[in-house]
Amino acid sequence: xxxxxxxxxxxxxxxxxxxxxxxxxxxxxxxxxxxxxxxxxxxxxxxxxxxxxxxxxxxxxxxxxxxxxxxxxxxxxxxxxxxxxxxxxxxxxxxxxxxxxxxxxxxxxxxxxxxxxxxxxxxxxxxxxxxxxxxxxxxxxxxxxxxxx
Numbered sequence: 001x002x003x004x005x006x007x008x009x010x011x012x013x014x015x016x017x018x019x020x021x022x023x024x025x026x027x028x029x030x031x032x033x034x035x036x037x038x039x040x041x042x043x044x045x046x047x048x049x050x051x052x053x054x055x056x057x058x059x060x061x062x063x064x065x066x067x068x069x070x071x072x073x074x075x076x077x078x079x080x081x082x083x084x085x086x087x088x089x090x091x092x093x094x095x096x097x098x099x100x101x102x103x104x105x106x107x108x109x110x111x112x113x114x115x116x117x118x119x120x121x122x123x124x125x126x127x128x129x130x131x132x133x134x135x136x137x138x139x140x141x142x143x144x145x146x147x148x149x
Contacts, residue, residue: 033149
């Protein structure tokens, strides 16, 4: 049950509060950020430019209909323009989105491990999960990334 608490200092503003077991706690709105980014893989390459992940907790990536068959791996760095390394799971395998369809645009959940990183680059890689070989895209590809904070 919500209770409002009068605040006497200053103008005497009202603060939204919740009564929990006889103690009033201020209610705080935790607004969520929402952003849409476009990341490019240039023709003849396998990596996007970097993306800042520090404020986000979930999201999806939309792979375009024109996609050279490949999985989508992730490179990470703690700093912008830093040294990027392959993000791996606890078994040492590259973290990736497997089985990307090439017959139409598709949306895929970004792997949860990516949100612990400061900056990421998406990586067009071999469809063999443990392989670390680049798969260069034959033309420029635009990845649409939708993130929530």
